[in-house]
Amino acid sequence: MDATPLPAPEALTSAEGVVLGVRHFEPESAPWAAVLIAPAMGVPARYYAGLAAWLAQQGAAAMTFDFRGIGDSRTQPLRRTRADLHDWVQDQNAALEHLAARRPGLPLLVLGQSLGAQLCGLLPARERIKGLLALSLGSGYVGHLKPRFRPAARVFLHAVAPLATRLCGYFPGGRLGMVGDLPAGVMRHWRRWCLSPEYLLSSERVHERFRTAPFALISLFCEDDEMLGEAGARMMFQAHGGGRHFEVLRPGVGERIGHLAVVHPRHRSTRWPQLLNHPRALI
Numbered sequence: 558m559d560a561t562p563l564p565a566p567e568a569l570t571s572a573e574g575v576v577l578g579v580r581h582f583e584p585e586s587a588p589w590a591a592v593l594i595a596p597a598m599g600v601p602a603r604y605y606a607g608l609a610a611w612l613a614q615q616g617a618a619a620m621t622f623d624f625r626g627i628g629d630s631r632t633q634p635l636r637r638t639r640a641d642l643h644d645w646v647q648d649q650n651a652a653l654e655h656l657a658a659r660r661p662g663l664p665l666l667v668l669g670q671s672l673g674a675q676l677c678g679l680l681p682a683r684e685r686i687k688g689l690l691a692l693s694l695g696s697g698y699v700g701h702l703k704p705r706f707r708p709a710a711r712v713f714l715h716a717v718a719p720l721a722t723r724l725c726g727y728f729p730g731g732r733l734g735m736v737g738d739l740p741a742g743v744m745r746h747w748r749r750w751c752l753s754p755e756y757l758l759s760s761e762r763v764h765e766r767f768r769t770a771p772f773a774l775i776s777l778f779c780e781d782d783e784m785l786g787e788a789g790a791r792m793m794f795q796a797h798g799g800g801r802h803f804e805v806l807r808p809g810v811g812e813r814i815g816h817l818a819v820v821h822p823r824h825r826s827t828r829w830p831q832l833l834n835h836p837r838a839l840i
Contacts, residue, residue: 575647578623591657604820626740639740642747650682653667670817689775699752
């Protein structure tokens, strides 16, 4: 994250009564779109502040949010936070509904990274989404990961994650340098996905949700992603009925994009203008 000033957080109370932290990045003139930035697993929304502020400078009304238990949405110790990925779907849905109500009549776009992109097909209010720009949208199944990453992933999923979660009452990813701190239920739920060859597409109901997704999708896969493999990224892209464009981003000489870094401020003058072309194409 750079030194971008953060707007004051606002408290959003979902239909379930869960309080989530959101931040609005407002353009100086009438916006051409409203953009919800949906974060990756365990990544606080403040990581996207630079990109959100830059999008506002380009005329978009951008909003960030944190899933319950993360960043501005951590209201109690994680060991007391009862949440799984179904709950996080509801959190993202609440953020989407909030932005839609705040910006009625504007095209509503989602810029989702990793998990934030994966959940869009499951949202109850997905019909509100005009288009999804997905960064690092892929399958976390071990067999879909980069070959060199698979041995470490197996140790993580079969030993580190369950043991650390049981001992601490939550997953202490910050201390371990893995994923980030997560509620226990989220880690257990995600672990089940990662041990399934179909990842989250493990039921006909979920397959149908993705096949009938009404929004247009542009998926950008980073060739130097340290974890995700291209086959799993293409599988997730093809599962979406609104799939429009799949593109492999190849790093330049001395450049690092990886799983998360394309949204880092060091790419402000290079990759970010390229990213901006895609939301405009979705409208």
